[in-house]
Amino acid sequence: MQQEPIIRLVNVSKDYNGTEALKSINLYIRKNEFLTLLGPSGCGKTTTLRIIGGFEQPSEGEVYFNGKDITNLPPYKRNINTVFQKYALFPNMDVENNIAFGLLVKKMDKKIIKKKVAEMLELVNLKGFEKRSVDSLSGGQQQRVAIARALINEPEVLLLDEPLGALDLKLRKDMQVELKKIQQYLGITFIYVTHDQEEALSMSDTIVVMKDGKIQQIGTPEMIYNEPKNAFVADFIGESNIIPGIMVKDKVVNFSDRDFECVDTGFAVNENVDVVVRPEDVKIVKREDGMLEGEVESVTFKGVHYEMMIRTKGYRWMVQSTLMEPVGAKVGLKIMPNDIHIMKKAVAE
Amino acid sequence: MKKTWYAYPYVVWLLIFIVVPLLLIVYYAFTVTTNEGIRFTLENITRLRDPIYLKVFLRSVWLALISTLACLLIGYPVALILASREYRKKRFLALLFVIPMWINFLVRTYAWMTLLEKNSAINVILNFLKLPPLNILYTDQAVVLGMVYNFLPFMVLPIYSVLVKLDKSIIEAAEDLGANYFITLRKIIIPLSLPGVMSGITMVFMPAITTFVISRLLGGGHYTLIGNLIEQQFIFTGDWNFGSALSFVLMILILLSMLVMRKYDKDYEGGGAIW
Numbered sequence: 001m002q003q004e005p006i007i008r009l010v011n012v013s014k015d016y017n018g019t020e021a022l023k024s025i026n027l028y029i030r031k032n033e034f035l036t037l038l039g040p041s042g043c044g045k046t047t048t049l050r051i052i053g054g055f056e057q058p059s060e061g062e063v064y065f066n067g068k069d070i071t072n073l074p075p076y077k078r079n080i081n082t083v084f085q086k087y088a089l090f091p092n093m094d095v096e097n098n099i100a101f102g103l104l105v106k107k108m109d110k111k112i113i114k115k116k117v118a119e120m121l122e123l124v125n126l127k128g129f130e131k132r133s134v135d136s137l138s139g140g141q142q143q144r145v146a147i148a149r150a151l152i153n154e155p156e157v158l159l160l161d162e163p164l165g166a167l168d169l170k171l172r173k174d175m176q177v178e179l180k181k182i183q184q185y186l187g188i189t190f191i192y193v194t195h196d197q198e199e200a201l202s203m204s205d206t207i208v209v210m211k212d213g214k215i216q217q218i219g220t221p222e223m224i225y226n227e228p229k230n231a232f233v234a235d236f237i238g239e240s241n242i243i244p245g246i247m248v249k250d251k252v253v254n255f256s257d258r259d260f261e262c263v264d265t266g267f268a269v270n271e272n273v274d275v276v277v278r279p280e281d282v283k284i285v286k287r288e289d290g291m292l293e294g295e296v297e298s299v300t301f302k303g304v305h306y307e308m309m310i311r312t313k314g315y316r317w318m319v320q321s322t323l324m325e326p327v328g329a330k331v332g333l334k335i336m337p338n339d340i341h342i343m344k345k346a347v348a349e
Numbered sequence: 350m351k352k353t354w355y356a357y358p359y360v361v362w363l364l365i366f367i368v369v370p371l372l373l374i375v376y377y378a379f380t381v382t383t384n385e386g387i388r389f390t391l392e393n394i395t396r397l398r399d400p401i402y403l404k405v406f407l408r409s410v411w412l413a414l415i416s417t418l419a420c421l422l423i424g425y426p427v428a429l430i431l432a433s434r435e436y437r438k439k440r441f442l443a444l445l446f447v448i449p450m451w452i453n454f455l456v457r458t459y460a461w462m463t464l465l466e467k468n469s470a471i472n473v474i475l476n477f478l479k480l481p482p483l484n485i486l487y488t489d490q491a492v493v494l495g496m497v498y499n500f501l502p503f504m505v506l507p508i509y510s511v512l513v514k515l516d517k518s519i520i521e522a523a524e525d526l527g528a529n530y531f532i533t534l535r536k537i538i539i540p541l542s543l544p545g546v547m548s549g550i551t552m553v554f555m556p557a558i559t560t561f562v563i564s565r566l567l568g569g570g571h572y573t574l575i576g577n578l579i580e581q582q583f584i585f586t587g588d589w590n591f592g593s594a595l596s597f598v599l600m601i602l603i604l605l606s607m608l609v610m611r612k613y614d615k616d617y618e619g620g621g622a623i624w
Contacts (some may be wrong), residue, residue, distance in 0.1 A: 055521055075524040082525045090485035092540040101536075102526035153526065 004067055006157060012061035014047050014213075014311060023213040028159075029191060029206075034183050036192045036200040039210035039234070045193045048181040048210070052191060053082050053159050066156075081150035082159040085284060086166065087142045089134040095145055096130040097119075098189070102153040120148040123182065140171045147182070157189045164199065171205045197237050201225060209233050230343050233273040238278065241317050244344070245275040253342055255286045256292055256314055260335065263331050264342040274343040277306070281339035290332015292317075296325045299344055352436070363573035374600075377593035393594035402595075407573040408603075412455065413558035414433065416496035417504075420553045423497070427536075428545075429570035431505070443509065450502055458566050460485065461495055467566070485563040487569035511545030512538070547610055555603055565611040575599055 007207045014022040022044045025239050030267045037045035050056040051063060054075035062071045070078060081102070088253045089098050096117055097104075119241055122146035123129050134142060143163060160179075179201050183190045194200055200207050209216040209224060209232075217229040228234035231242045245255030247267040253260050255275050267273060287293060292311035298310040301307075306324045310317045310331065317333060325331055357367065373436040381390045430444050449457065464471055465486040465518030485491045504526030514536065523533040539546075568574075573581075575595060 053525060055524075074529075076527045076529050078523075082522070084518045084522055086516070086518060089524040090515060090519060090523070092537070098573070101523070101528070105532055149522075149526065260367060291380045 003028055005033060005051065006066060007066040007191075008067075009048070009051070010062045010064065012048075012051060012058045012063065014044070014051065014056065015059040021213050022058070025213075025215060027208065027215065027218070029189060031156075032187050032189055033205040033345055034180070034192065034203060035055055035188045035206045035208065036194060036204040037208050037210060038194060038197060038200040038236075039216075040195055042212075043210040044213040045195075045208075045210050048214075049159050049191060049193050050320070052157070053080060054078050062314075079153075079155055080152050080157045080159060082151050082161065083146050083163045085161045085163070089142055089145055089149070091134060093134070094130070095132050095137070096124070098134060098145055099149045099152055101149060107276045117148075117164045123151070123185075124148045124336055125178075132307040140167050140175065143167065145346060147179075151182070151186065155188065155218065158183075160190060160192045161193070162193055162196075164196075170198075179203065179315040189234040201237070201275060209236060209237075220280075228276060228341065228343070231276060232339065234274075234276040234343065239318055239320075241279065241282070243275045243277075243315050245273050247271045247342065251337075256312060258291065260291070260301055260340055261337040262340040262342060263337055264340075267342065267344075272345050274345055276341040276343055277317075277335055277339060280305075281335065282310075282317055282319045283334040283336075284308075284310075284319060284321055284323070284325060285332045285334045287330050287332045290334055292333040294331060296327050296329045296331060299324060299327055309327075358525065368384055372531075374593045374596050377589050378597040385572055394598065396591060397598060398595070405573050405578055406575060406598075409558055411455045412493055412496070412574065413554055415556045416500065416557045417550055419493065420504040421496045421550065424425050424501055424543075424549065425508055425546070427501075428505050428508035428512055431509050432515075434517075445458075446502055446505060454499060454529040454564065457499065458495055458563055461491075461498065465491055486567065487572065489568075491567040492564050492572070492574075496557045498559065500553040500610050502554055503556070504549040507548040507552065508542055508545040511542045517542055551610065553608060554606065558603065559599065608609075 001211045007027075007029040009025050009027040012022055012025045012027075013020065025044075025048060027048070037048055039045050047056060051058050054070070054073060054077075055070060058088050062069055064070065065078065065080070091099070092099065099117050099120055100113050101324065103116065115292070117130065118127075121129060124147055126141060126148070129137075129141070131176075132190060134145065137145065143166075146163070158289055163179075164175050165173060176199060179190075190337045192200075192203065201224075205222055206218065207221055207224045208218050210233055217224060219227075224233065228237060228240075231240075234240040235242060242257045245253045247270065248254050248259055249269055250265040250267075251261050252263055253273065260275075292312045294310040294317065297309045297311050299306055299308050301322070301324075305322050308321065308325060309317050310320045310333065312333065319333070378393055379389055379391070380387050381392060397406070427446075435459070463469060464485065465485075466472070467482070467484065469483075475482050517543070520533055520537060524530075525538045528536065537572070559576050561574065561580045564572050564574040564577055579592050579595045579599070582588045582595065586592075
């Protein structure tokens with residue numbers, strides 16, 4: 001039997017003085033899942049989060065929490081807590097009072113509060129920081145205080161609005177691992193907003209890709225990466241080669257003046273489609289063995305692999321390979337049927 | 350090359366119009382001119398022990414305190430409303446608050462005289478409604494009313510400018526953690542706006558304690574505050590020594606009250622145990 005989703009958005013739209021930030025969003029969020037709202041800036045992901053948190057009211061549609069309509073419930077009556085983008089710690093209080101705020105508001109016993117604050121500080125690795133002022137903390141430490149301050153209230157859902165955006169790369173990676181650990185340890189639902197696709201792929205159970213106030217695709221990281229629903233998703237999630245093509249018949253697609261074998265079916269004969277190929281799926285072979293012929297235009301060393309731009313007739317391919325071909329080399333390209341993803345053309349908007 | 354000479358005109362200005370007059374005040378306050386010449390004395394200061402003058406001082410401090418408190422009680426909510434999200438875009442509301450300041454201070458105060466008169470428009474309406482007439486002209490109430498009316502913008506504007514700069518997400522964070530508006534106001538907004546409150550209090554208290562125009566116009570000819578007393582010494586009595594002594598003591602008084610406020614401000618920033 002399907003479990004009742006913890007949060008349900010039904011036909012939620014948001015209109016800011018005539019500009020539509022959200023266009024009729026429908027979304028189910030299951031208990032204990034780590035869900036990421038992913039998209040470029042202005043796609044509506046933060047608006048969605050703020051509507052769930054209660055900081056904005058949708059212009060249309062309803063928000064359900066455990067089956068109850070909470071659309072017009074103010075934030076302080078929701079069992080949801082938020083980690084804000086710039087932490088938003090209270091500058092007039094020390095670390096202890098910041099973390100204790102939610103419990104102090106609930107007039108909980110001071111002794112219990114002290115114990116819980118200590119527990120939380122331990123959870124976020126900030127033991128002994130009780131009396132520090134928040135201004136004296138580094139960005140990473142402030143972030144941990146913000147997380148502790150939200151989690152101490154034992155929310156059923158934790159909202160995180162690009163919480164790692166201000167941290168440097170190394171710290172960000174560490175915090176990603178730590179956040180995931182905390183989420184699994186506490187078993188609560190995390191709704192995470194980011195524009196960083198790598199972050200989304202490595203942390204999430206479910207990714208919601210958004211663009212222009214609409215949901216483009218919902219799925220597991222593997223599904224989103226391997227089976228992007230349209231060219232936008234393919235392009236946004238990792239690098240992609242996107243070539244216009246024509247479906248000749250089931251399992252045969254024509255692009256770059258050549259028929260390719262593929263595995264997709266169900267398109268109309270001669271339908272215009274987008275062909276998506278991941279850069280790591282393009283194999284460089286000897287010129288005479290290739291399906292396409294091209295010339296290396298540029299080579300960039302990326303650490304694990306080289307990234308090469310290869311010019312063929314009519315398209316510049318991005319190719320990733322551990323082996324380097326020098327600039328100017330004439331090479332052949334080979335693509336396996338499994339690695340060709342056919343997508344319906346995005347409807348012109 | 351340092352262009353310090355840019356500051357020279359200002360330094361000259363500072364010397365002529367601030368430092369020299371201050372020195373003159375101190376000079377006059379502690380000297381007396383007799384037939385034998387000028388000599389040092391504390392007489393001018395000790396004359397203030399006279400109950401008549403003490404009463405004037407106390408009354409001035411008292412009225413200034415009441416006016417400041419009234420400005421704070423009216424001004425803070427006004428600043429809150431002006432800074433709130435709904436009104437922030439509507440600049441004209443803040444403007445509406447500033448426009449009266451474009452009108453001459455004296456004109457505004459004279460206007461109140463007319464409004465508070467026995468046969469004023471207000472009393473005509475009250476009379477028509479069979480309500481008792483308002484007879485507060487030439488009383489403490491009228492003076493406080495005049496001060497509050499004239500100095501309110503000086504309370505509202507500094508608080509407003511602190512409030513609009515408050516990070517909105519901090520307020521949202523408090524709401525998010527279960528605090529309703531009043532708790533958020535008490536625990537977050539008011540503590541964080543204290544610097545604005547402090548400068549508002551200073552900016553109202555200082556003109557309120559030194560005013561002589563409002564007390565003369567709305568308090569009547571015999572109504573005396575420190576400001577009037579000082580004015581009298583210089584203009585009518587011609588006793589510059591006593592006038593300077595009064596000014597000197599008033600300055601010390603203001604300085605002390607500012608020090609007290611500074612200290613309070615600092616204490617607050619130190620934070621403390623759980624609430």
